[in-house]
Amino acid sequence: xxxxxxxxxxxxxxxxxxxxxxxxxxxxxxxxxxxxxxxxxxxxxxxxxxxxxxxxxxxxxxxxxxxxxxxxxxxxxxxxxxxxxxxxxxxxxxxxxxxxxxxxxxxxxxxxxxxxxxxxxxxxxxxxxxxxxxxxxxxxxxxxxxxxxxxxxxxxxxxxxxxxxxxxxxxxxxxxxxxxxxxxxxxxxxxxxxxxxxxxxxxxxxxxxxxxxxxxxxxxxxxxxxxxxxxxxxxxxxxxxxxxxxxxxxxxxxxxxxxxxxxxxxxx
Amino acid sequence: xxxxxxxxxxxxxxxxxxxxxxxxxxxxxxxxxxxxxxxxxxxxxxxxxxxxxxxxxxxxxxxxxxxxxxxxxxxxxxxxxxxxxxxxxxxxxxxxxxxxxxxxxxxxxxxxxxxxxxxxxxxxxxxxxxxxxxxxxxxxxxxxxxxxxxxxxxxxxxxxxxxxxxxxxxxxxxxxxxxxxxxxxxxxxxxxxxxxxxxxxxxxxxxxxxxxxxxxxxxxxxxxxxxxxxxxxxxxxxxxxxxxxxxxx
Numbered sequence: 001x002x003x004x005x006x007x008x009x010x011x012x013x014x015x016x017x018x019x020x021x022x023x024x025x026x027x028x029x030x031x032x033x034x035x036x037x038x039x040x041x042x043x044x045x046x047x048x049x050x051x052x053x054x055x056x057x058x059x060x061x062x063x064x065x066x067x068x069x070x071x072x073x074x075x076x077x078x079x080x081x082x083x084x085x086x087x088x089x090x091x092x093x094x095x096x097x098x099x100x101x102x103x104x105x106x107x108x109x110x111x112x113x114x115x116x117x118x119x120x121x122x123x124x125x126x127x128x129x130x131x132x133x134x135x136x137x138x139x140x141x142x143x144x145x146x147x148x149x150x151x152x153x154x155x156x157x158x159x160x161x162x163x164x165x166x167x168x169x170x171x172x173x174x175x176x177x178x179x180x181x182x183x184x185x186x187x188x189x190x191x192x193x194x195x196x197x198x199x200x201x202x203x204x205x206x207x208x209x210x211x212x213x214x215x216x217x218x219x220x221x222x223x224x225x226x227x228x229x230x231x232x233x234x235x236x237x238x239x240x241x242x243x244x245x246x247x248x249x250x251x252x253x254x255x256x257x258x259x260x261x262x263x264x265x266x267x268x
Numbered sequence: 269x270x271x272x273x274x275x276x277x278x279x280x281x282x283x284x285x286x287x288x289x290x291x292x293x294x295x296x297x298x299x300x301x302x303x304x305x306x307x308x309x310x311x312x313x314x315x316x317x318x319x320x321x322x323x324x325x326x327x328x329x330x331x332x333x334x335x336x337x338x339x340x341x342x343x344x345x346x347x348x349x350x351x352x353x354x355x356x357x358x359x360x361x362x363x364x365x366x367x368x369x370x371x372x373x374x375x376x377x378x379x380x381x382x383x384x385x386x387x388x389x390x391x392x393x394x395x396x397x398x399x400x401x402x403x404x405x406x407x408x409x410x411x412x413x414x415x416x417x418x419x420x421x422x423x424x425x426x427x428x429x430x431x432x433x434x435x436x437x438x439x440x441x442x443x444x445x446x447x448x449x450x451x452x453x454x455x456x457x458x459x460x461x462x463x464x465x466x467x468x469x470x471x472x473x474x475x476x477x478x479x480x481x482x483x484x485x486x487x488x489x490x491x492x493x494x495x496x497x498x499x500x501x502x503x504x505x506x507x508x509x510x511x512x513x514x515x516x517x
Contacts (some may be wrong), residue, residue, distance in 0.1 A: 013364050055419070055423065057419050076419060076422045076423035077423060077425075078423060078424055078425055080418065081420075081423055082416075082419070082423065084416045084420075086416070087416075088414065088416035088420045090435070090438070091515050091516075092415060092438040092439075092441070092513070092515050093515075094515075096423070101424060102424035102425070104432075105421075105426055106423045106424065106425040123278070135514075135515035136515075137515060137516065155424060261428070
């Protein structure tokens, strides 16, 4: 189970109420196994459309998505688990029930084994095992996000797909979550595809940053981030980081300006 | 222990004091309105020991109970079916939308003609009020179920039947709770009006008889009893809601 992903010539056109909208046009890039890839681009550039296609929630109009040498069908599976922008913990289930949901549903583990694994993962995620019996509404947004990441990891996915999971957080919480995510990536070595508007976040977390154009979304630039791992906040002030940011910022801002001029909300 | 709401207690005391003053001074419009002490005395002497009075309570509660329960038992499945079955929705929803704006009391004449007994017609009208509320609430909740929950459940291996039972059903519980809260209030509104029009028993009838016989104390005891009955029903519904949604405690 490696998690090598190939996006090959992927296009997506929606036919909404008679009007044809081209969301993606011939997107191609590669993600190595265990790599952390961030996709950035202006609002409406098709980042989430691409993520939904990888997850199997949506079809593509052309091209193919290949995971470990096999073309993916438009059907979701536990090998590709998404952490959504607005969270998707089941509010009527406790933290433990949410986290054990996947392995129990797939009958991958017995209940005692799933609960033992869940408690171990929750403990490793900053001591979340202490809130295993709580409901999601009783947790802070940061804790909820950590539980969601644990829930995804419990399924031992080949791909961990994160759709702007920290967007609504304040700066301090976001910084804490970045370190947490990096720690989980180091510990569990999953291939991660991370969607974001935040260029700093993308460079700090990822091995590769894919910059997308405004709609129809295409790959404008692929930036290899050569910062050492483990990443530490001091790197945000290094010369290498500044160079990477300057290079990416030009592309991103150009696309943001184009999106703005097209009347789209600028959020890059 | 819950803290006493002093401001609320003072407000109620002020209201009773104002009522007493207006009634005793025979302020305009208050000529036939008894003061609180007279109402209290009448209640203590005449109604508290009266089996007929408590039967009025029982009759109204029974009607609200049957009507409300039937509205939930039929309305929740109908709302679920409308929200999940497209063909069923396309065929049935226009009829629901046609009937929904008709006020429950407008059903009274038809109900009396249709049902063989007055009792059944009143229960039916009490059913109609909360019925459309719960149908629409559940229908909207099913349609508004978060796609992320459905997607995630599919990703993790859930079948459509499992998603319906374990994802859609729990996600509509808050809407059912709101429908119940609104529905019980409507059920009381409707049953009282229906009893005034078409019944010889119940708290609505008691209040109406007070009016017909120019007995202000009876009218007020009827009104206060209706308020208390509605409040008790709301407490029961709130208790049920808390049991239904432990995650929102």
